[in-house]
Amino acid sequence: IVKIPHAAKEKFESNFSAIIDKGELAEGAWNNAFSNFVKNYTKAEGACPTSSNGAGLLAILIALRDIYDKKNIFIQSNTMYGVKTLAVSSGLNYLGAVDCSISSLMPSADQVKQFINNIELPNQSVFLLSHIGGNINPEIIEIIDICEKAGVVVVEDCAHSFGSTLNNIHSGLFGFAGVYSLYATKSIPAGEGGVVVSKNKEIGEIINKFNIYDRFDRELNIGVNFRMSEIQALFCLSVSECIDEIIKNKLSIVKEYEKACLLNKIKFIPSPKNGVSNHYKFILVANKNIDEFTTIKTRTSQVYEYALGKDPENIVNRHICLPTWYMLHDKIVSEVLDQINKFKS
Numbered sequence: 001i002v003k004i005p006h007a008a009k010e011k012f013e014s015n016f017s018a019i020i021d022k023g024e025l026a027e028g029a030w031n032n033a034f035s036n037f038v039k040n041y042t043k044a045e046g047a048c049p050t051s052s053n054g055a056g057l058l059a060i061l062i063a064l065r066d067i068y069d070k071k072n073i074f075i076q077s078n079t080m081y082g083v084k085t086l087a088v089s090s091g092l093n094y095l096g097a098v099d100c101s102i103s104s105l106m107p108s109a110d111q112v113k114q115f116i117n118n119i120e121l122p123n124q125s126v127f128l129l130s131h132i133g134g135n136i137n138p139e140i141i142e143i144i145d146i147c148e149k150a151g152v153v154v155v156e157d158c159a160h161s162f163g164s165t166l167n168n169i170h171s172g173l174f175g176f177a178g179v180y181s182l183y184a185t186k187s188i189p190a191g192e193g194g195v196v197v198s199k200n201k202e203i204g205e206i207i208n209k210f211n212i213y214d215r216f217d218r219e220l221n222i223g224v225n226f227r228m229s230e231i232q233a234l235f236c237l238s239v240s241e242c243i244d245e246i247i248k249n250k251l252s253i254v255k256e257y258e259k260a261c262l263l264n265k266i267k268f269i270p271s272p273k274n275g276v277s278n279h280y281k282f283i284l285v286a287n288k289n290i291d292e293f294t295t296i297k298t299r300t301s302q303v304y305e306y307a308l309g310k311d312p313e314n315i316v317n318r319h320i321c322l323p324t325w326y327m328l329h330d331k332i333v334s335e336v337l338d339q340i341n342k343f344k345s
Helices: 006-022 029-042 053-066 081-089 109-117 140-150 201-211 230-240 243-263 330-341
Strands: 046-050 072-076 093-098 125-130 153-158 177-181 194-198 282-285 319-322
Touching: 006 230, 029 046, 029 194, 029 230, 046 053, 046 201, 053 081, 053 125, 053 153, 053 177, 053 194, 053 201, 072 081, 081 093, 081 125, 093 109, 109 140, 125 140, 140 153, 194 201, 243 282, 243 330
Parallel strands: 072 093, 072 125, 125 153, 153 177
Antiparallel strands: 046 194, 177 194, 282 319
């Protein structure tokens, strides 16, 4: 299923041997090149490659705990279980999860405000917000404003949203910091890897120091080896340089799905009008439950088949996802379109 652009494969193969021959297997030129690519592409002030999205998020949360004196953390109900385990593993006090809305599968500004109004000492808290399905939370600007006024720090889980923008701003650059994922199933797949990004250069420097135990300056009291190897950095860079090609190809598939859904009166989460989605997921929304989609059998996994909170809008049982991976075979696209056209509302 996971297909790598030809140009990415060529770049990796033509440079791999040099890494072995030179013997610079860690903390070298390819990590720097990947960091610089991400900074230039997203316009981030700081970018630090990490071994995974989770590693980058945990490093940020530990820094917020030990350097910025934060005490508490809350997440959103529609996100990966690993986000909760990271929140708890950070050593911050876990406060629970914000409800999410079926319109985006993410929390609205009102839902975030309501949660904050019900916690003590919000100015000691972190909100680990997740962008879902390749879309940036459509109310992220309002959410950031609400959180800033309450003293809540927002960290963006951008596992789904490398390459996604809203109002020409990349995910990860709205709050304190964010982390992309290049895991094998993601829109920009390199097997494994993450990148911490921030509009604050200091955060990137802190995470870089964290990853090498600050063994040169010896000022930080925190640190874990969350580094990316040079071989992985080369592969991540090779694939990431094809990011526009990958997103363009996925958009061509999504446009066909959107047209068919509109004709057949099927609700879906649309491409953003004021931004770019990397189309990690194409999400159909049922009026009541997914039994409505019996004719649509060619699917990928749901965004999540569980909720980490109350799920008042029954998101878990009201959405399915259609395949959108890069270079999806035309036969599969036609199969999905046929099944959409057989849908009876």
